[in-house]
Amino acid sequence: MELTPTPMPDGDVKVDILIVDDNPNNLLALEAMLSDLGQNLVRAHSGVEALRRLLEGDFALALLDIQMPDLDGFQTAALIRSRERSRHMPIIFLTAHNKSDDQISKAYELGAVDFLFKPIVPAILRAKVQAFVELSRKTEEMKRQAQLLREATQREHERRLEEAAQRWEADRLREEMVKERRLTETLARTVAERERAEAALQSSNDRLRFLSEMANRLLVGERPKELLHSLYRDLSGHLNLEVYFNYLLQPDGRTLRLEDFSGVDDAAAQALHLVQLGDGLSGTVAQTRRSLIVEHVHESDDPSVAGIRRLGLTAHACFPLVAQGRLLGTLAFGTRQRAAFVPDDIAVMQVVCDQVAVSLERARLIEELSLRNYDLADADRRKDEFLAMLAHELRNPMAPIVNAVHLLRLPQAKGPVVQRALDAIDRQVGHMVRLVDDLLDLSRINTGKVELRKERVSLSTIIEHAVQTSAPLVQKQKHEFVLSMPPEEIRLIADRTRLTQVVSNLLNNAAKYSPPGGRIDLLVVREGQEVVITVRDRGIGIRPEMLDSVFGLFVQSDRTADRSQGGLGIGLTLVRSLVEMHGGSVVAHSEGLGRGSEFIVRLPIIDTRTIPPPPPEPPRVATRENGMKVMVVEDNADVRETMRDFLQLSGHEVTVAVDGPTAVEALLxxxxxxxxVDIGLPGLDGYQMLAALRERATDLPTVFIALTGYGRPQDRQRAFEAGFYDHLVKPVDSDALLRLLDEARTRVGREPPDADS
Incomplete structure (x- = not known):
């Protein structure tokens, strides 16, 4: 019997896809996403209607919403699975609710092939649906081919029976022995052909069943990597292939590592453990992303197949594992028993590789999403802790400030009581300013707005200034402080202020987290072209698991419950950032809680002979005692009145304005x-007010100084570009303000009166 192969049907043959959702808008959205696939989309507005549709016909795939009235998605899926005809129909669950492990587990128990969250990415949905459409087409094609085979067998059988009958009628006069022999031969041939056809059909059914079971295992399994070894082994047995190699691409994007193999000894596998892209057959397949089939290996003199020839292989097929355009690795099969593959075997291997790639990519995405969710949750938790701590640290100074204000209002508050209240206000305001400055420093560093002012500096000077800065806290805690410096002078190219801040922060940390009466060591040594600064304490120490993350933002090590040490805990983040900006490194060491801590800073020592000395600082204008006419333009009454009182007590004549338009007229x-001038004024802001004055009076001699709560470099630059002489950030330091007024005196050209006038 001779059969003519029937070509596969073209891609225009449509399959039926059932979409189930109680929301008509969702149904329309799904139809719009899937319209490009050109398939028959059948709607169902409820689980009951979906079951009725299934009674009317078969579907290649069902997209099933979970949240529906009467019958929800899970109940509908359970009824679908209970019916033999629809038991193996692929189901993709859709939901708009937050991800729940229980929901996902229940979905996969019901045989779901995937689980998508709304809003749904159209490209992902179309890709997944297209895969099942293709699977349905191939299944139907296999059924159609089987039916054609049966029909051809029947026709051939009938034809041969008819021929035998005709021969019997033509030769009925021949010898009975001849007629009997010919009839026997005909029947024997018919039986053999039927047996071959049945064997081919059985083989086709077995292969289809194998592929279906394998697809279900890969798509339903939560950890497909754990299934690959048994899957490869089953496929090798199904196709009578003794050897397989599975390489996966490593994070560097250039190296393939042998993850699984069979059919070769461990020594041979070790030699093939790592392969670079472009090297050998697997490396070539990975680089080109094209499959490579090598047959009749023993007859080939191609040097590229020398490796598989040494393994004794006579035929070898290698396929790239690619999903969503991402190269994941390669999968290769080989045999020593035959020189060439059956075409159907190659097709099966390709299907397996495609499904393995999809399952690996799915597992990677799930793992990546899980890690990302964990990182986001951890960052959110640390942010909440940081904000709670920030609120605590900002409220703490407010208590003594409020108490001091109430105290100053009492008529009987005099002398030392008033001075103590004023000292408390000054200390707590300074503490709040330092907190805000730390936050601004951290923000500027993280956004790349900090520029180091590097110059030739002596390390001993930096250490001296840092020790002086931290001395009050060290002395308050009654710590013993030990400083060790090298005998030779060490000079660096560095920002003097920032490095002082680094060392001071480390000393402050040591003082805070050591019990009173502790010991703090500051050691400076030179090691080759590096200087090593070590701050060591014998305080509460650091838990081992915190050492790698102690410099992170929003990360807190162990602290006492009453937060008596104070601070925001971002000092170490600033230390690491500033040290790395200087080309150095910082690490933390601790043997555990109660065992103290050690912070080691390493900075490069640069040849300072090639660096020109910094320009000399301009001489500061001496302060004069005579007053000036000053106008304070501020809409906040407390700021306005306290600044007026301060300037008047400092000997200046002061007037005020509360908004932009009023200020323009008063200034003129x-x-x-x-x-x-406050920048955030009502009516006209500070920039608009100054622009209006410039238009109306170009000869106005007044020197304008900006007052604002914004202290970023771009805020200062904008103020200078608008015409302000200087830019002060609130709260304004009183000494700095008086110095600035004295400097501005030269701009207005007012000479002090004679002493006798």
Whole structure:
């Protein structure tokens, strides 16, 4: 019997896809996403309607919403699975609710092939649906081919029976022995052909069943990597292939590592353990992303197949594992028993490779999403802890400030009581300013807004300034402080202020987290072209698991419950950032809680002979005692009145304005020497007010100084570009303000009166 192969049907043959959702808008959205696939989309507005649709016909795939009235998605899926005809129909669950492990587990127990969350990415949905459409087409094609085979067998059988009958009628006069022999031969041939056809059909059914079971295992399994070894072994047995190699691409994107193999000894596998892209057959397949089939290996003199020839292979097929355009690795099969593959075997291997790639990519995405969710949850938790701590640290200084204000209002508060109240306010305001400065420093560093002012500096000077800065805290805690410096002078190219901040922060940490009466060591040594600065304490120590993350933002090590040490805990983050900006490194060491801590800073020593000395600082204008005419333009009454009182007590003549338009008229009328202008004014802001004055009076001699709560470099630059003489950040330091007024005196050209006037 001779059969003519029937070509596969073209891609225009449509399959039926059932979409189930109680929301008509969702149904329309799903139809729009899937319209490009050109398939028959059948709607169902409820689980009951979906079951009725299934009674009317078969579907290649069902997209099933979980949250529905009457019958939800899980109940509908259970009823679908209970019916033999629809038991193996692929189901993809859709939901708009948050991810739940229980929901996902229940979905996969019901035989779901995937689980998508709304809003759904159209490209992902179309890719997944297209895969099952293709699987349905191939299944139907196999059924159609089987039916054609049966029909051809039947036709051939009938034809041969008819021929035998005709021969019997033509030769009925021949010898009975001849007629009997010919009839026997005909029947024997018919039986043999039927047996061959049945064997081919059985083989086709077995292969289809194998592929279906394998696809279900890969798609339903939560950890497909754990299934690959048994899957490869089953496929090798199914195709009578003794050897397989599975390489996976490593994170560097250039190396393939042998993850699984069979059919070769461990020594041979060790030699093939790592392969670079472009090397050998697997490396070539990975680089080109094209399958490579090598047959009749023993007859080939191609040097590229020398490796598989040494393994004794006579035929070898290698396929790239690619999913969503991402190269994952390669999968190769080989045999020593035959020189060539059957075409159907190659097709089966290709299907297996495609399904393995999809399952590996799915597992990677699930793992990546899980890790990302964990990282986000951890970052959110640490952020909440940091904000709670920030609120605590900002409220703490407010208590003594409020108490001091109430105390100053009492008529009987005099002398030492008033001074203590003022000292408390000064200390707590300074503490709040330091907290805000730390936050601003951290923000500027993280956004790359900090520029180091590097110059030739002596390390001993930096250490001296840092020790002086931390001395009050060290002395308050009654710590013993030991400083060890090298005998020779060490000079660096560094930002003097920032490195002082680094060492001071480390000393402050040591003082805070050591019990009173402890010991703090500061050691400076030179090691080759590096200087090593070590701050060591014998305080509460650091848990081992915190050592790698102690410099992280929002990361807190162990602290006491009453938070008596104070601070925001971002000092170490600033230390690491500033040290790395200087080309250095910092690490933390501790043997555990109660065993103290050690922070080691390493900085490069650069040849300072090639660096020109910094320009000399301009001489500061001496302060004069005579007053000036000053206008304070501020809409906040407390700021406005306290600044007026301070300037008047400092000997200046002060007027005020509460908004932009009023200030413009007052400035044009009074023409003061200096105007302190808030930027965020009502009516006209500070920039608009100054622009309006420039338009109306180009000869106005007033020196304008900006007052604002914004202290970023771009805020200062904008103020200078608008025409302000300087830019002060609130709260304004009183000494700095008086020095600035004295400097501004030269701009207005007012000479002090004679002493006798």
């Amino acid at each position: 009328e009074q023409r003061p020497d200096v105007a302190l």
